[in-house]
Amino acid sequence: MAKNEVPKGEPFDLEKLQTLFEMMEKHGLTEVNLKRGDETWKLRRGPQETISMVPTAMPHPAQHQQPVAPAPPAAPAAPQEAAALAAESGPVIKSPTVGTFYASPSPDDPPFVSVGSKVGADTIVCIVEAMKVFNQIPAEMNGTISEILVKDGEAVEFGQPLFRITQG
Structure with a gap:
């Protein structure tokens, strides 16, 4: 088998994909194109870019029984407006990736945090699921949750x- 030839049906390595996303962010890249065999992936990020894969509303991580209809596309200016509003009102915890927000580890568990919760830099505040990978999101700052900005x-x-944070 040639060096760049890949057996059919094998998925991309998700750890390498996460590393690629981190490198894109670190170096300010907004698009990367990958081709392996007959498979082609286009990765795009940033508020001005069009995302070629529409995220769907997925059931909570512990519920995978029922198919769910796709989420309606968001207005193009919504993330920019939310970022501008958040910048005016104090520090925020931002999503490190595109995905689905979960406030708790499973539907039967309480949320990781709620308004009034004190958090430290290592406190897990939510999960963002991206491509079947459930990323625990730390606060990365000390303070108190003053507002939850997503459902x-x-x-x-x-x-x-x-999340909006009140520091102090």
């Missing part, structure tokens, strides 16, 4: 504010 099960964009 459980809602699709979120890269860099979208999730």
Whole structure:
């Protein structure tokens, strides 16, 4: 088998994909095109870019029984407006990736945090599910949750504010 030839049916390595997303962010890249065999992937990020894959409203991580209809596309200016509003009102915890926001580890568990919860830099505040990978999101700052800006099960964009924090 040739060096760049890949057996059919094998998925991309999700750890390498996550590393690629991090490298895109670090180096300010907004698009990467990958081709392996007959499979082609286009990765795009940033508020001005069009995302070729529409995120769907997925059931909570513990519920995978029922198919769910796709979420309606968001207005193009919504993430920018939310970011501008959040910048005016204090520090925010932002989504590190495109995905689905979950406030708790499972439907039967209480939310990780609620308004009034004190958080530290390592406190897990939510999960963002992207491509069947459930990413625990830390606060990365000390303070108190003053506002939750998204609803459980809602699709979120890269860099979208999730929580407003009062520091002190």
